[in-house]
Amino acid sequence: MQEIIVPYLQCPECNGAIIISGIIEKKLINTEEFITKGLLHCNQCHTSFPVIDGIPRLLRKKELTPAELQCTEEFSAISTAGISSISTAGIIVKKEKTFNEKEKLALMEKKVRQLFRPEKAVSHSMMKRIEHDLEYRVYHSDKKEKYVETAKLYYKGDMQSILEVGGGQGGTLSCFRKYFHPRITLSIDIDPVMSEVCQIRDPFINVIRADGTNIPVKDNCIDFIITTATLEHIKEWKICLREIARISRNAFISYSPNKWFGYDWGHVDGPVIPFLPKNYSLPLLCLWHKLRGTGRDYKALKRSLSGTFYISRYNAVKELRKYGTVINVFENFLEYSIRSDYHYMGGSFKKFLLKHTLIRKIMIALLLAFKVEPMVYLFLKKKPVIQK
Numbered sequence: 001m002q003e004i005i006v007p008y009l010q011c012p013e014c015n016g017a018i019i020i021s022g023i024i025e026k027k028l029i030n031t032e033e034f035i036t037k038g039l040l041h042c043n044q045c046h047t048s049f050p051v052i053d054g055i056p057r058l059l060r061k062k063e064l065t066p067a068e069l070q071c072t073e074e075f076s077a078i079s080t081a082g083i084s085s086i087s088t089a090g091i092i093v094k095k096e097k098t099f100n101e102k103e104k105l106a107l108m109e110k111k112v113r114q115l116f117r118p119e120k121a122v123s124h125s126m127m128k129r130i131e132h133d134l135e136y137r138v139y140h141s142d143k144k145e146k147y148v149e150t151a152k153l154y155y156k157g158d159m160q161s162i163l164e165v166g167g168g169q170g171g172t173l174s175c176f177r178k179y180f181h182p183r184i185t186l187s188i189d190i191d192p193v194m195s196e197v198c199q200i201r202d203p204f205i206n207v208i209r210a211d212g213t214n215i216p217v218k219d220n221c222i223d224f225i226i227t228t229a230t231l232e233h234i235k236e237w238k239i240c241l242r243e244i245a246r247i248s249r250n251a252f253i254s255y256s257p258n259k260w261f262g263y264d265w266g267h268v269d270g271p272v273i274p275f276l277p278k279n280y281s282l283p284l285l286c287l288w289h290k291l292r293g294t295g296r297d298y299k300a301l302k303r304s305l306s307g308t309f310y311i312s313r314y315n316a317v318k319e320l321r322k323y324g325t326v327i328n329v330f331e332n333f334l335e336y337s338i339r340s341d342y343h344y345m346g347g348s349f350k351k352f353l354l355k356h357t358l359i360r361k362i363m364i365a366l367l368l369a370f371k372v373e374p375m376v377y378l379f380l381k382k383k384p385v386i387q388k
């Protein structure tokens with residue numbers, strides 16, 4: 001993490017201001033310094049949080065892993081400067097090896113492969129599915145010009161700070177950072193492996209292990225927030241939207257699927273599932289996968305289904321209107337998306353849409369009229385905050 005992000009942070013326990021209470025190790029990339037091992041501290045409730053492998057762990061104490069708690073204790077013992085000042089003596093500074101693009105990709109693939117374990121797949125089709133996801137996450141997830149182009153239509157002015165909720169492997173955020181050149185780039189994610197992958201991809205992204213429903217960032221200090229393919233995995237998604245509105249000035253929110261579209265691609269891959277209560281949809285889903293011979297069994301489907309929450313566009317917009325103006329940017333996004341070289345899914349259909357403008361316009365108009373577009377892309381312009 002870079003030291004410049006500290007004034008933006010707040011305590012996940014009490015919302016107090018965060019300071020650096022000890023630096024044990026730093027790394028140098030070219031001339032830029034990053035803290036890789038250290039201790040953050042809340043000025044109000046006096047809780048300490050570790051920075052491990054360059055990633056601050058800003059979660060409530062009960063949410064930290066035993067290893068993270070142990071690091072907090074160890075770092076506190078090493079950090080001799082006490083709570084109020086930064087230890088400058090005895091800091092280890094390591095010069096980071098710079099990787100070329102090929103080495104970076106190989107390193108990222110190794111990490112993702114260890115996490116996904118395609119060789120453990122129970123069927124060939126399952127293995128193909130995992131390999132497809134793996135390839136996307138390592139090699140294509142930064143091809144996000146379609147998001148940048150859409151955001152550019154609605155975001156005007158200078159961008160000093162950007163944050164992604166559920167930043168994962170960092171592709172989207174890296175693409176935004178390279179276009180807008182913000183001073184501060186933050187990614188909030190709960191998954192430690194994906195956070196490491198994100199840092200390999202783009203070391204100028206400050207990854208924080210934190211919860212999307214309790215973002216450890218101060219109010220109204222982020223110029224622009226993005227969140228993609230994350231909201232549908234947060235049970236308390238309304239709280240996540242409230243957090244996004246609390247800390248940001250503008251936000252680009254995308255999630256899939258729309259509850260009323262009725263087919264879930266990418267999570268459980270089944271029809272009518274988003275409509276139905278989960279108790280009823282699971283047996284139907286198992287039957288659907290059995291007939292198609294996908295190899296996804298009851299246990300795997302139950303896990304996917306229990307981690308996916310279907311949100312209607314109507315409900316998401318209703319929630320966001322509490323905080324500002326909401327613009328549906330599905331049409332703009334689709335126009336840029338069909339022109340992309342890489343498609344994670346629906347590539348041939350998107351090529352068809354690119355060729356047939358009239359069909360495309362009719363399809364977009366119908367989906368929007370019935371509020372059922374399969375992926376939801378919304379832009380939030382927040383009400384201006386009146387400072388006292």
Ligand SMILES: [Zn+2]
Pocket residue numbers: 011012013014015016042043044045046047
């Ligand atoms: Zn605190």
